[in-house]
Amino acid sequence: MFSNVLIYFVVIPLIMLLGLALSRNMKQIRTVAVVGSSALIALSVWLLVDYLQLRAAGETAEMLYVGSWAWFKPLNINLAVGVDGISIAMLLLSSIIVFAGSFASWKIEPLPRQFFLWLILLSVGVFGFFISIDLFTMFMFYEVALIPMYLLIGVWGSGNKEYSAMKLTLMLMGGSAFLMLGIIGIYYHSAPEGGQLTMNLLEISRNASIDKGWQYFLFPMTFVGFGVLGAMFPFHTWSPDGHASAPTAVSMLHAGVLMKLGGYGCFRVAIYLMPEAANDLAWIFLILTGISVVYGAFSACVQTDLKYINAYSSVSHCGLVLFAILMLNTTAMTGAIMQMLSHGLMTALFFALIGMIYGRTHTRDIRQMGGLMKIMPFLAVCYVIAGMASLGLPGLSGFVAEMTIFVGSFQHTDMFHRVFTIVACCSIVITAVYILRVVGKLLFGPVQDEHHRTLTDATWWERLSTITLIICVAAIGCFPNFFSDLIKFTFNTSFAQLLGMN
Amino acid sequence: MDYSQFLAMKQEIGLLVVFLLVFLYDTFMPRRSQGGLSVFTIILFAVFTVWGFMPCMGSCADSAFAGMYVTSPVMMAIKGILNVGVLIVLIQANKWANSEIQIMRRGEFYELLLVTLFGMYLMISARHFLLFVIGLEAASLPLAAMVAFDKNHYESHEAAVKYILTAVFSSAIFMMGLSFVYGLTGSLYFSTIASVVALEETSAMLIVALAFVVAGVGFKLSLVPFHLWTADVYQGAPTSVTSYLSVISKGAAAFAFLVILTQVFGAVYSDIWEWMLYALVILTITVGNLFALRQTNMKRFLAFSSISQAGYIMLGVVACNAMGMASLMYYILVYVFSNLAAFGVIQAIENKTGKVGMADYNGLHKTNPWLSFTMMLAMFSLAGIPPFAGFFSKFFIFTGAIAQGSIAIYVLVLIALINTIVSLFYYLLVVKAMYINPEQPVVGAFRSACSERIGMWICVAGIIGLGIVSCFYDHLLELSGTFGLF
Amino acid sequence: MDPIIPILILAIPLCMFLVLGLFGNKMSHPIAGILGTAGMGVTMVLAYITAFTYFFSGAPQFIDGDVHLQNIVFNQDWLQFTDSLVIRLGFLLDPISALMLVVITTISFMVHLYSNGYMRDHHGVWETGFQRFYAFLSLFSFSMLGLVVATNIFQMYIFWELVGASSYLLIGFYYTKPSAVSASKKAFIVTRFADLGFLIGILILSFYTGTFNFTDLTSAPVAGMDGVYQVSGETAAGIRNIFQTSAAPIFMGGSVMTWALVLIFMGGMGKSAMLPLHIWLPDAMEGPTPVSALIHAATMVVAGVYLVARLFPLYLMEVTSLDIIVVVGALTALYAAIVACTQVDIKRVLAFSTISQIAFMMVSLGVARPEFHHGIGYMAGMFHLFTHAMFKALLFLCAGALIHAIGSNDYTDMHGLRKYMPVTHITFLIGCLAIAGIIPFAGFFSKDEILTACFGNSMVWYIWMSFVAGLTAFYMFRLYYLIFWWKEHKIHEGHHAPHDQPWTMTLPLVVLAAISCVAGFVPFGNLVTWNGHNMFDHVSFLTNLENLDWSVAVISLLVAVAAIALATVMYKKENPMPERMRRLMPNLWRWSRNRFYWDELYMFITHKIIFNLICRPIAWFDRHIIDGSMDGMAYLAQRASYAIRGLQSGNIQMYVWVYLIGALLLGAVTVICLI
């Protein structure tokens, strides 16, 4: 079991948990967090390199590093792991954000140890989710990732935190209620009559034994289940409140990684296992996600709380992810995954910056701030860069992701899909509107509050956190083909025959 | 007359031996060595519990008294689960039982508790309704006395009255149903009834009889609408008794319910009681949840929570298959640990400060981090959050139910799942009180008694370990496969 | 050609941007300025080498007989969408890109140089963010160069966005000024909106044709083929076929291809400030003046023209789209010229003049047809682009010098400056003459050819554009007189008399003025034509003069002179005539002064309609309906919880009653249902 490298994505955080439990002071806590998250980054980078080498050597299997260990044997539930390019991308994203998040919460108060404990527990769930290919384990890790949010927001949050934490938890758990039903349903149709039932994604898709009628029932269950976490309209309202109340690192992790669980799950479970229903029912969800793309953007235009703006922007961007996934062609889905990466990094960056600004000004109301460019140039410049990434400036990650989505979606042969693509395209303008509105009000213009003049610019750990993210955002933006190929390979191996795509 | 048949009843005999030893110790030991009673009982019971799991118990499936009594590995397992629960209850109750007020009654407490456990054994193993009724009464009448144990509290009396009157009423209804069954089939042996029911066509009398039987056992399980006594009794009873009532008594009843419905009325599953149970499950989960939403007393809150948990347990019965049965037992096992952890904390705090309000838990984590941690684990487990055992038990019980395969069961499970959100809400309320509410802590820092801590540690170990370590469920599933009910 | 030079052309500005952007604030100001300027200088030299090599080396990959070929120097895959749809970053060398390389690097270098002086106050104190300014300038130069050498339409789109962003950053350079911030925002959003059209156009085009590459869309002429269209026969037939046989050839009255092209043109409209989308450009004057010269006069704003020129063969396939371009261009030209007549802010006058002149180019492209004079309109448009870049940059830089000296943008604060600032005066005059189209200055030739092209297309457009040309001459000289004549300059107490600026600022003026004088003689017909064929058999310095269509030229000269004369009469000396004119046409004056209320209209649409009628309701809807329904569910559960609490009344008899009725119902209902 421990010869499989993927296990260490769960083992390292678990060791970190142990370390945190044993640590006595702030210094030790930080050491554990930094060493652990660096180890995770190293591991994921190593995995990426090794994966590419294996692929280059001609490995054509759908998943690599596959391992499966019996867990609940009579039910054929296994601890099954395996990754492809997409999961590796997601692992990389998660480890980066955990790393940045650790630095962003350098001076968290109160109860730093507990904070990190929950944060790392959350990341156990996240990493576990991305390496699993067994529905049960996947679902378990999924929920493991959700629940720490409640305490993280509730204890360390700000504003109307109790309400937000509760709402977030309940809505996400509501989604997972549908999800659980869907997963159990899939399980019972995972094999042809008389065959051994299984929870293993690869086997289920190989068996392809879920008949169409059941697909029509189970697809919406799973899609909505994951869609709630993917902030799909109309199940997105946890996002603004939740993000607004969450502490910095939690917002980062949640918007950056957790919301990706939704998109990833939609594609890996709902669409991968039930392609026929996905094809037939896509239009319903396309309408919903199309709405969330435009709607989120419009809502963001009138918000005054920085985090609300960003949360609605996340609704819009994550809507685009689901939107593209539903297009069911290689390019659009590649774009969706890239958008996940891109949005993950950039929104984490946003939340990090907002947290840092909030930590100084103690307000998030853009009407009460202004001219911060003069006061804290480093943060302001980073904010502008994040904004530019968000509105899709070429050379940063947002552009490549969105363009891949738009071009891919527009390749759909159906007129309906193309028209909706155009609708979704409109979001780039609205995005520009709200991003520039914020940038204009917050960073530019005269200094609004004289007290702000005394504020200081970023500290070294804050710089480290933001620079890491900016480098990643720029890396994706400048060398998109690397990521695109990494992702596309999966679609070409596992999805092509499934969907009859080009 | 073959009295050696009594030897088939190893566990019952063993339990009676424990009972007698405790009784004799309590009655005849000189006053100065009375102090050892609690320890004696706990150790004795622990030995008995361990003995129950010994391989020497064998995997014998045995029946005695011409089929009136049956034992099999599954039943041994469920009795073993109950034993573990009782052991934890005993350990947790130690402090309370040795408190100044209770010390002179603790012998009776142990004795009554063991007798009720004996009654539950009979409920589980009985294959004759007369024996079943005796088991049922033995499991509920002494409990009424135990509910009334807290003489200084008015609530305790009120609870006892409510409990005994409704219990007797319910057993009257139950026996009315039995008389109908007898009138229909001419026998009280399960096997005979089952064969006659399988031949007969469905009649109104059978349905009404079944409804009365369901009501009678549903009372013990506190299914809605037979649940109304639950909250008051749980609230009024001494906490040790409440914890006993909520897990052990409920677990035994659930299993007995499963046995009756499948063994006796298995032939009319899809005709009659599948639909009855659908209605009951939906009602139970929903109403239990709705009531739990706005409770402020922890014991009362857990009462309603246990009502809705009973609804989930019933899903294992609805499934009517081996997996459902295994899941039901597993659910009970997990529920024992989770609920007892919660009660352990409540008890520790109540023993120290006498406070049981939810508001008294505000800011608890500042003064008593371990207590609140345990409580949180219990709440998470009850709410079904991984990686705690409650998640696994919920997942398996749903999986077991859905194995039945009809669309209706999917709808039922969906309703149950949506209800889990409501339940999550109120479980989180407790967590919120302990961790999030900004008020100053009401309960000061204290060190709980050794026995309480041991009890809680066992529970925490169970909450964490039972799910992740798969052998428990695997074993139960294997056993259920051999049960041959379905 | 060795790709090293093209790569350097792009790489040097990018490196400058990174170096100055990342380490700028660690450098001293002069070093940053010198570094930026030097970098741009090197780039300029390299661009000249490239252009020279392209046009005159005679290398076979560049020229085939008398035909200029398109040459892809390098082309690197950047992002692969599908097998055929690939974004590549490359370097396409053909007449127009070579031309643009020269224009951009020249102006950019001048501006870099000029800014060394401009970005300091009179006491030599550097502007804050001086390094940042240079970084942004480099970024802009990089983006613009990348745009013009794009090998595929998506590369163009990428750099299109980048120039938009750098324009945003530069307009908002004085970020503490709210007006600058809002101007930059406006510029970005308006062009973003236009880019949406561009993007959709690209999507449609690529969906039907399956390619982004310019060379596939508008392939180079095949040797020996005397094609009417530059597109090779096969490709043309293929593209038409695709559009005609595809599922939806007609969409809302136009063919899909027309729609695609019009949408792409919409992108151009945004960048080039064509009529409904022009509103950002006047406001963009909030940026530092060198920026206005570089971006908002010479280079970025002509990107739209460049785009149309780049896809010209495609536009030729759908003549309807060209007609639309003409209409838009003509309307814009007239509108901008009228507005320019009444503005007070000298930069705004120049801005509207820019809009008007770009519209000229657009019209020129729109009226170009291969049948007429070998598509002279295309050549004229490009020619005007070139000349306009020079003299408009000159004018802006002069305006910058004036503003720097006076400290105000309005001519009301200037008047009679000719004595104080002679160099500026002369160079400004040259610029005015050039733009007015007075022989032999640059503008004369290019404008004349545009008018010729219009003449060849339709009489209406010819007359229309001639009128606009006259207006151009009028408002430019109005501006000239108001700045340098009108009345004596009033020097405020405690202020120095205005004087010419340091050499860093005057040198560019002189250079550009010189170019404006001679640029008209460049034989453009043999360098830049729509199909690469040379227009003239042999070339000399006077080729342009020899090939003039004198009938058109004389008329346009007369119009220009008349307009100048009118301006002289009205504005040379302080007199009440302008006031009288104003009284004569009060409404026209008011509308013109207020720019025909376009800004107010946009304000109304964006604030009153989009903001108040869409965004706010949506936000409200989200909070109260969507979120409310979620909260409502919780509320309902709570209410339900209270509603049924009576069940648990505490009365045991009630309990039993419920119990009994429950049991009976359970039985009765089942009996009723089953029997």
Added chain:
Amino acid sequence: MEITLLYYLIPSLIMFCCGVYGFLTRKNMIAILISLELMLNAVDINFVVFNRFLFPGQMEGMFFTLFAIAIAAAETALAIAIIINVFRAVKGIDVRDLTKMKF
């Protein structure tokens, strides 16, 4: 006339219903207990007559009744003990006073 099984069942059923009625209406807890006795007694009659009329060959019903009487006795005793206990605590045995715990 024939005295059939039903002739015995109906009075017993009425007795049971009387018990239900008494349980639901009486205030005095002992009266409630008395009503409960009626109900249990009705059940006993049922068993006996079923046994006698339908299954005369065996004695299951009779034995059930026999044991039921014993159980009834036990629970009555216990219930009375508890009621007396309550009486000591609140000096009254009105069941309607016992509603401190509710909702």
Added chain:
Amino acid sequence: MESVGSIIMYFIIAVAIIVFSVLTVTTRKILRSATYLLFTLFATAAVYFMMDYEFLGAVQIAVYAGGIVVLFVFSILLTSRPGDNTEKLASRRRVLGLTAAVAMLLVAGYSLVSRCSMFVSRPEMGEIDMQQVGTALMGTGYGQYLLPFEAISVLLLACIIGGIVVARKR
């Protein structure tokens, strides 16, 4: 065909059961209620005798009438206070009680009446002698009740302990 005597006997018993049952739950005085219960129990015992279950009848009289009713009477005397005897019933409560009772009557009655085997008459059967009863009670075979007998002894023991604990003053 039954003998006229037994028919008359039946009616007497039936009427007694019904009337005394109703009186038990409707009389206002609690002591009377206990008395009527006693009569009802006697009537029940009479039914047992009629059914030829003499042993059962004897147990009924001994345990119920002799034991339980006495217990009731004592406890009534113990708990009653002057003025307690009369209780007025709220009409709402009576309606609730009546609906429940009537519903019970209807449902159970219907289910009984709807079954044709309910209309059989009594088959001939000899008396059950005590020997048979004793064997069944002490036997372990089919239809014999040693195990319940032992079990109920435990139950009774527990109830005794419980009763003592509850009744004990402290």
